[in-house]
Amino acid sequence: MITPAPAPASPDRPAATSEPVRPGLLGRVSAEALGTFFVVVAGLGVPLFTIPQSNPLSASLAAGLAVAAAMLAFGYVSGGHFNPAVTAGHAVAGRLRLAHAAAYVGAQLVGALLGGVTLFAVLRTVPNIADTRTAFDTVAAGFGENSIIQVPLAGVLLIEVLGAALLVAVFLGATSARNPSRLAAPFAVGLTMAVLLQLGQAPGNTPFNPARATASALFSSPDTLGQLWLFWVAPLAGAALAGLVFRGFALSTPAAVPVPEASDGVDEDTGGTLLAESEAAAAPPGTAAPAGRTANEDEARDFFDKRGK
Template sequence: MSHHVPGTSTHPGADGTDHDGTPAAPGTEGLAAPVPVAARKESVPAGAPAAVSAPAQWAAEFAGTALLVFAGLGTGMFATEVIDSALGFGLGLVAAIVAFGHVSGGHFNPAVTLAAVVAGRTPARSAVGYVVAQVLGALAAAGVLWVVLVTLLDSSTTAQVLGAVSNGFGENSTSQAGWTTVLLVEFVATALFALVVLGSTAPRANAVLAPVAIGAALAFLLTIAAPFDGGSLNPARSTGAAVVSGSAHLAQLWLFWVAPLLGGLVAGLVHRSVDLSRPRRGAGAAPATGAAPATEAAPAGSATPDRER
């Protein structure tokens, strides 16, 4: 879900090698495919990928999630009719992917992390640290917005504004949607979003367009989900908003963990079961942009990345 930047790590395929065929550096496993050679500002010497430490990955997930949540909740609170919360989240995600995705793989969402782990794109050992960093980033962003509001508004109005950008069902839903309806909407929308993330960052995909595809998918899926529950698809986002909104939203927070995580789980299983991570192979397959078709047989259950020219 990110792109290669000079001086940082490249991101491996499912078989532990980068897309240029060099061994992956320890700790750089993730969703992202590197930018094709022709689009890079400069190349990384073959065989010398830079390792990214776990704290650096956690910091990237913290910062990216904070940017995403600040952009989405902030536009929901202060935006005009030109920009709404869904667009704010979508553009915020694009910015976060480009800015921080090359460090951590650019998840910024516990449901995406789960999908990546289940799909075999991210090691399970990274998941806990990623999720903790994502939740802390969302809390930090929501806290900053709360501080801004309390300097402008009285406590009652502040609570109303924060509640309007939080997720909920029943009395906390603008359409009074029940919990079963909201659970279904969040589950389906998150599964679709996670499939877009996994698909657009697969070895055969166009890595340059991945941030745009992912951000656009989030924006339009949130537009669909918003009338039911405010639009989440991200447990970290829901947690940050609920903590500053009060007990009414905290009591309903469970659903916005359960439904998105189920969606991420299903997306990961689907992606893995149909082998969507495998790059193009065979004499009749057209090579990806900037890549030549692989010539060596791949081990069973793994994918051999296309090698760049």
């Protein structure tokens, strides 16, 4: 039996390739919205329906496990950010285009708000809860009078900046192509989130996630909503610091192959080279970097794609 030879490539019929088809932006932002919805429902729902004095670890552990599960379930599509701070860190590090980062943040906000609405609707059905906003006050981020131990603005600000920087640093480092243990990235990020949430629980329910902070503040008391700005400014500042550090790592590491010049596939605003360098380092000796790749594609999403190969 003679097997017919494959048809030659033509402009109308591209050559067959083993490279998987990458999701478009719509699919990626949909995954971000769905993953953020799950993260918010678990992160806020568990403390809302748990007595903190009986098990103070349940809320932070549930939130961390939710992040790990969401990254495993949807990370191969979008990279598994589910957090505007993580997305900002990727943009600053040069791993994600600015336009795509903005789309990610918008999707994360949509998912977080849907999660908040869902929990609000569930609380409205509980007869023993007279004021739903008061219930949300117990999980909303805040400082001063809205802090369990009355930590002032400066203290909560430092915790948020430090925590977000550590979270983004772990995310960027764990998903780097140079990391030999990158298959464990979801668990590294999830455990980091759990530890940080436990650290910031008493000072001010610090979420290290502006989307989650927004979801809780919108259904809380007005004074809590007035403090929301801090939980956007501080984590984004921490994420920017981590992104700059990793961008410095990329610039200080010699590239194995020339980095492509800016073209239609490269965002000149960010001009990142980390992906090209890390892929070149991870490629077997004597092989070239994959064709058609650009320096500003999301390396975290690329990492999850590689797991299925």
